[in-house]
Amino acid sequence: MKLSFSLEDEQFRQExxxxxxxxxIGEFEKLKFRGxxxxxxxxxxxxxxxxxxxAAGGWTCVGWPREYGGRGCxxxxxxxxxxxxxxxxxxxxxxHIGAGLAGPTIIAFGTGAQKSKYLPGIVAGTExxxxxxxxxxxxxxxxxxRTRARFDEAGARWIINGQKVWTxxxxxxxxxxxxxxxxPGSVAHKGLGFFLVKMDQPGVEVRGIQQITGTSEFNQxxxxxxxxxxxxxxxxxxxxxxxxxxxxxxxxxxxxxxQQMQFQNELNEIVGIAKENGAARDPAIRQRIAxxxxxLKIMRYNxxxxxxSQGSGAGSLQQEALIYKIFWATWHRDLGELALDVMGAESQxxxxxxxxxxxxxxxxxxxxxxxxxxxxxxxxxxxxxERGLGMPKERWQR
Amino acid sequence: MKxxxxxxxxxxxxxxxxxxAEVSTGEAVRAAMATELGYDAELWQRICGELYWxxxxxxxxxxxxxxxxxxxxxxxxxxxxxxxxxxxxxxxCLGANALMIAxxxxxxxxxxxxxxxxxxxxxxxxxKAAAACxxxxxxxxxxxxxxxxxxxxxxxxxxxxxxxxxxxxxxxVAARSLGSTGAEGINLFVxxxxxxxxxxxxxxxxxxxxxxxxxxxxxxxxxxxALMGEEGAAWPALAKIIDLATVALTAEQLGGAQQxxxxxxxxxxxxxxxxxxxxxxxxxxxxxxxxxxxxxVARSGAYYAACVAQEALEHGELAxxxxxxxxxxxxxxxxxxxxNAGDALQMHGxxxxxWEYDVHLYFKRAKASEHFLGSGDYxxxxxxxxxxx
Numbered sequence: 075m076k077l078s079f080s081l082e083d084e085q086f087r088q089e090x091x092x093x094x095x096x097x098x099i100g101e102f103e104k105l106k107f108r109g110x111x112x113x114x115x116x117x118x119x120x121x122x123x124x125x126x127x128x129a130a131g132g133w134t135c136v137g138w139p140r141e142y143g144g145r146g147c148x149x150x151x152x153x154x155x156x157x158x159x160x161x162x163x164x165x166x167x168x169x170h171i172g173a174g175l176a177g178p179t180i181i182a183f184g185t186g187a188q189k190s191k192y193l194p195g196i197v198a199g200t201e202x203x204x205x206x207x208x209x210x211x212x213x214x215x216x217x218x219x220r221t222r223a224r225f226d227e228a229g230a231r232w233i234i235n236g237q238k239v240w241t242x243x244x245x246x247x248x249x250x251x252x253x254x255x256x257x258p259g260s261v262a263h264k265g266l267g268f269f270l271v272k273m274d275q276p277g278v279e280v281r282g283i284q285q286i287t288g289t290s291e292f293n294q295x296x297x298x299x300x301x302x303x304x305x306x307x308x309x310x311x312x313x314x315x316x317x318x319x320x321x322x323x324x325x326x327x328x329x330x331x332x333q334q335m336q337f338q339n340e341l342n343e344i345v346g347i348a349k350e351n352g353a354a355r356d357p358a359i360r361q362r363i364a365x366x367x368x369x370l371k372i373m374r375y376n377x378x379x380x381x382x383s384q385g386s387g388a389g390s391l392q393q394e395a396l397i398y399k400i401f402w403a404t405w406h407r408d409l410g411e412l413a414l415d416v417m418g419a420e421s422q423x424x425x426x427x428x429x430x431x432x433x434x435x436x437x438x439x440x441x442x443x444x445x446x447x448x449x450x451x452x453x454x455x456x457x458x459x460e461r462g463l464g465m466p467k468e469r470w471q472r
Numbered sequence: 473m474k475x476x477x478x479x480x481x482x483x484x485x486x487x488x489x490x491x492x493a494e495v496s497t498g499e500a501v502r503a504a505m506a507t508e509l510g511y512d513a514e515l516w517q518r519i520c521g522e523l524y525w526x527x528x529x530x531x532x533x534x535x536x537x538x539x540x541x542x543x544x545x546x547x548x549x550x551x552x553x554x555x556x557x558x559x560x561x562x563x564x565c566l567g568a569n570a571l572m573i574a575x576x577x578x579x580x581x582x583x584x585x586x587x588x589x590x591x592x593x594x595x596x597x598x599x600k601a602a603a604a605c606x607x608x609x610x611x612x613x614x615x616x617x618x619x620x621x622x623x624x625x626x627x628x629x630x631x632x633x634x635x636x637x638x639x640x641x642x643x644x645v646a647a648r649s650l651g652s653t654g655a656e657g658i659n660l661f662v663x664x665x666x667x668x669x670x671x672x673x674x675x676x677x678x679x680x681x682x683x684x685x686x687x688x689x690x691x692x693x694x695x696x697x698a699l700m701g702e703e704g705a706a707w708p709a710l711a712k713i714i715d716l717a718t719v720a721l722t723a724e725q726l727g728g729a730q731q732x733x734x735x736x737x738x739x740x741x742x743x744x745x746x747x748x749x750x751x752x753x754x755x756x757x758x759x760x761x762x763x764x765x766x767x768x769v770a771r772s773g774a775y776y777a778a779c780v781a782q783e784a785l786e787h788g789e790l791a792x793x794x795x796x797x798x799x800x801x802x803x804x805x806x807x808x809x810x811x812n813a814g815d816a817l818q819m820h821g822x823x824x825x826x827w828e829y830d831v832h833l834y835f836k837r838a839k840a841s842e843h844f845l846g847s848g849d850y851x852x853x854x855x856x857x858x859x860x861x
Binding site: 075076077078079080083150153345348349354357360361363364365367368369371372373375376378379381382383393394396397400401452454455456458459460462463464465466468 | 473474475476477478481542733737740741748749751752754756757758760761762764765768769771772773775776778779780783788789790796799800801803804849852853855856859860861
């Protein structure tokens with residue numbers, strides 16, 4: 075067990091920090107600390123240019139193998155990259171779904187043709203992705219997919235009909251990966267396919283969902299006879315669930331360390347307010363701030379454990395991986411409450427009308443999504459109890 | 473960066489686990505609890521003479537095994553899991569640490585070798601002030617008075633909450649010069665517990681798996697050679713000793729939190745009501761999931777702190793993080809252990825309330841460990857001072 079990084083890795087840290095310092099300037103200056111959760115709708119055009127700036131520096135896909143245009147960084151270096159990225163206040167990535175989810179999935183399961191068609195645009199920061207998993211009837215019960223994909227023999231293409239929901243970045247994205255039912259008589263996780271679908275086509279319509287924050291980072295996506303080529307299915311028809319679930323494991327990857335650095339930035343902002351308005355002298359607030367600090371500190375080591383045990387052969391059943399999501403999500407939700415309580419009555423006054431929230435006000439509302447998306451806390455507890463502790467499953471009839 | 477056990481660390485952990493599962497059964501713990509000593513002297517002799525556990529992190533030059541704090545934590549985790557009744561914590565995590573941090577070369581050579589050979593020791597630094605305002609475990613808890621008389625010190629006063637204080641053969645005591653306050657004027661001494669003028673009184677305790685004592689000094693005279701370090705300047709060393717002990721305690725707490733989860737889950741899989749195991753009810757599963765989350769987070773916290781403690785002993789680059797790491801781990805692990813104990817009791821239903829089942833032993837140990845070396849609230853306030861003041 076060793077917590078410190080090697081000299082070589084510390085030099086890499088310096089390289090990342092220097093690059094960010096020299097490039098996060100000029101038109102990108104205003105993007106600092108922007109575009110994170112609850113703020114993803116801000117500055118989309120500038121953030122697209124920032125993604126390409128990153129690409130020019132070779133920083134879009136640091137963990138990918140070099141043969142696919144990645145930087146081939148070790149896990150330690152990826153951790154360092156994401157930490158420095160967040161420390162510098164660099165903006166939320168518009169390319170993160172491509173670089174973090176779609177790309178690794180295509181690398182793991184895709185054909186040679188899919189790799190050469192889709193990976194270069196992700197690396198270059200020119201093609202953005204979104205994720206088509208949830209549906210109105212498939213939330214916690216994610217396998218209850220109703221979107222259908224029918225193979226049109228004559229046209230040698232897949233025709234997709236259905237509706238996806240809670241799709242972030244759908245308006246900016248060039249492609250969506252979609253789980254759809256290829257076997258019309260199938261139920262649950264059987265008979266599904268994993269498709270790569272172009273967004274700019276007549277059969278795809280995006281509508282924003284106005285959220286608790288008043289803004290619309292999340293969207294509904296309607297597929298009405300949308301098409302993709304015969305070669306745009308990842309894996310075989312029927313393999314969709316397997317592909318989709320492997321992708322969720324990438325979600326628990328190294329970028330979580332960057333997420334934590336962002337959490338640290340948020341906590342620092344709250345500490346700043348507490349010192350300024352005197353809340354830092356209140357014993358109850360002191361306890362809550364210290365608790366937040368304590369748990370964030372340990373969260374880093376939860377992630378380090380998860381990363382250190384990756385590749386040990388024990389797979390995703392590792393206990394620390396099972397508890398990871400519920401712990402950060404609950405922590406972040408509590409942080410939102412802390413932010414408002416530190417601000418006191420001033421937390422209720424908006425910067426300006428009609429509904430312009432400050433960054434922390436938006437955070438306090440947006441974090442209510444954290445314990446819902448990506449598996450609610452209740453679903454997480456079921457997974458922990460059933461997969462981690464071997465407690466009996468509920469049996470429901472479909 | 474590698475935040476996982478090495479093969480050797482895993483082996484140490486596994487060996488400790490299998491040994492303790494065999495010797496520290498519920499029955500053995502209860503038998504030890506019933507003795508005045510509070511532990512099985514024969515078992516302690518085996519632990520020292522056959523397993524060399526007290527020597528684990530003592531440097532090789534002083535007769536120890538020279539392993540690290542992570543290895544120590546891995547063993548303590550198992551001791552906490554099996555509620556081992558022994559003077560290990562007091563002797564090694566208080567006594568040996570104090571000698572390693574504050575002892576002169578002569579003191580280390582003599583006393584560390586004795587500890588390796590099985591002599592018991594403890595650190596006594598707190599007076600009743602440690603219980604003030606719900607717990608104050610820093611310099612303000614030092615109440616014993618040491619007055620210099622030429623080439624001697626004369627000690628007067630009462631120490632309290634001293635782990636194994638009635639049975640330890642060697643005492644390391646903190647005492648302050650008359651009229652000094654806070655971090656000023658603090659001395660550390662090492663002495664045999666049977667010295668004239670010392671009265672050690674066993675305190676009956678709610679948790680019977682670890683003994684506590686009150687020690688009264690009535691004009692006890694000590695030679696200059698008993699002094700550890702410079703006169704009146706022991707606080708930085710004592711602070712480090714306390715932080716190291718705090719880190720060690722969190723490993724024990726982690727073990728207890730994990731064991732409570734395991735026994736509660738096993739029980740709910742066997743207990744049936746409404747014709748089904750109660751483990752199949754979501755209300756039970758979710759409580760168990762929260763217990764596992766707390767145990768796993770406690771694990772990350774305790775081992776992070778153990779890594780920092782190792783660096784503090786080696787003067788590594790993370791050494792300065794020791795106070796923060798100790799408080800982070802203690803704040804989390806204290807609450808995790810006690811909350812897991814409360815949940816385990818609830819999941820056991822009526823039998824969890826009985827003397828016969830083991831849950832109450834852990835419940836009481838959890839509360840005792842929470843209040844020893846500072847509760848969660850105390851350590852959060854320490855963190856608050858670091859980041860807010």
